[in-house]
Amino acid sequence: MKTQNLKLSLLFAMLFGLLAGCASTQPSDEAGDVATVPDETVETGVVDDGGVSGDTYEDPALSADTVFYFDFDKSVLKPEATAALRIHAESLRNNPRAIRLEGHADERGTREYNMALGERRANAVKEFLMLEGVNGSYIDVISYGEERPAALDSNESAWSLNRRVELN
């Protein structure tokens, strides 16, 4: 009986250890992200991450939208998207880095057509960035069509959230 309890508590300890292990990786990643955003009130974030340089330049691209929405069966950029993309373009011109554009579609219509539509949307974003002077070789484009919805409902508000390009 006693050994069984011991075994049980060991098992719990291991499980807890596993859970704690899982749980700990996530926040530390996030802390890494947060640390790159200069924020006077949070000091611990900077202290924790030894990899952060002392640069205090605030890149407006960090607060600009990274998801751009589209109308049904369309790949035309909306004004709010182009405004945000100009900010990203400036940042990418100054500090070139590899980015990935993920195109998506809503569930209406056929799956392979939506794959093509997602790619067309991501390409529309890529072309805009290139016109704004971003080097195209840094831009990776992938379409997920309707396979990775952001919202699961079958109504216009969910569909409008799913017709999107995500900049990562």
Add this chain to the structure above:
Amino acid sequence: MLKKLFGYGCLLLLAAPGLLRAELTIEITHGVDDPTPIAVVPLGGAQLPENISRITQEDLRRSGLFRPIPDTDMLSFPTNAKEVYYRDWRLLGAEYLVVGNSVMREGQFEITFSLLQVHSGKTLFTKVVKGPAKRARDLAHYISDRVYEAITGIRGAFSTRVAYITSMGSGDNITYRLMVSDSDGARENLLLESKEPIMSPAWSPDAKQLVYVSFESGRPAIYRQKLATAEREKLTNFRGLNGAPSWSPDGKKLALVLSKDGNPEIYMFDLQSRQFTRLTRHFSIDTEPNWMPDSRSLIFTSDRGGNPQIYKLTVANNRVERLTFTGNYNARPRLAQDGRTLVMVHRNNGNFHIASQDLKTGDFRVLTETYLDESPTVAPNGAMLLYATKQGKKGVLAAVSLDAGVRFLLPARQGDVREPAWSPFLN
């Protein structure tokens, strides 16, 4: 005893993952007005591991053309023509009667079965089929096929399979599966499981292989996989889209979609020479190719006219001809084996339905009444088509006859089911 226990152990092991799978059961929502009453009498003789007559009854019921008489109404259980008292069956209103008997011979079940016409008292046929215990369901579907063909004049397609995709979970935690089951949803097999999307399964003409799209490498790529051995091969892995594979009826080539040159175009891939031939050249979206029965031309979706419509392409001269003119969204065409009945996804008043168009007469019909319908796939005998639809928030499969008279749903117990692909005849 030990063997029996072992057997149960295996069953449990199999049952546990089974709970997680999206198993299919059938609900008929609409049948023909006057289905033919038929009595399929329980088999006599050696006991099989499956209820053969029940499976045949369900096959015939699912066709929508028959009304099987319940076992509990039967007054007698004859196992061959000589034991039949026709007045028992006239009393029940049965037009046809299926009787059979099974014997065990050299480790195989041998079923002798007959189809009888009740009003004339005539035996229409007597046939024999044999197979091992693990093929019990195949034996039942074989009987269904023969009965269906003798009465309707159309080859039965009960001994065929369906490939489909399931997804479970949401957000970043979705599991995608490629499955194959019997056409009645039984005997599900898992072919591939991935955390990245799996799409667009399509059969080889001999029904022994599948081609499909998998994002498992982080990007879409086209694979082919042998059903018997699970042996698989990556066929394309270009920049951009690698999608919508369709196997030519002569088995020699695939039509597929690549956007490596900047825009989705249809290509032909020769399985022998491994050469790609670009077939379309247009700045619009060209996708979803499907071969015509002659393997010389194909149909596809293009928005070159401003919205998605179906076009036909002749491979020899790259000539393109528009086929659909009804409405402003017609996509993902599939042809029935007659080479004449085109089925597609059609938008009508903002709703997506399955529609058919007769390529000879131009007759256009909307076949479904459900919403968000997609991925039509026609049975190899051309009697029914399967498609994907939504029931609440759930993706389910549904079926409709090509004359729209019969409809049924195949609801999944768990997860979303979609992209059905009906196999060709297995032999």
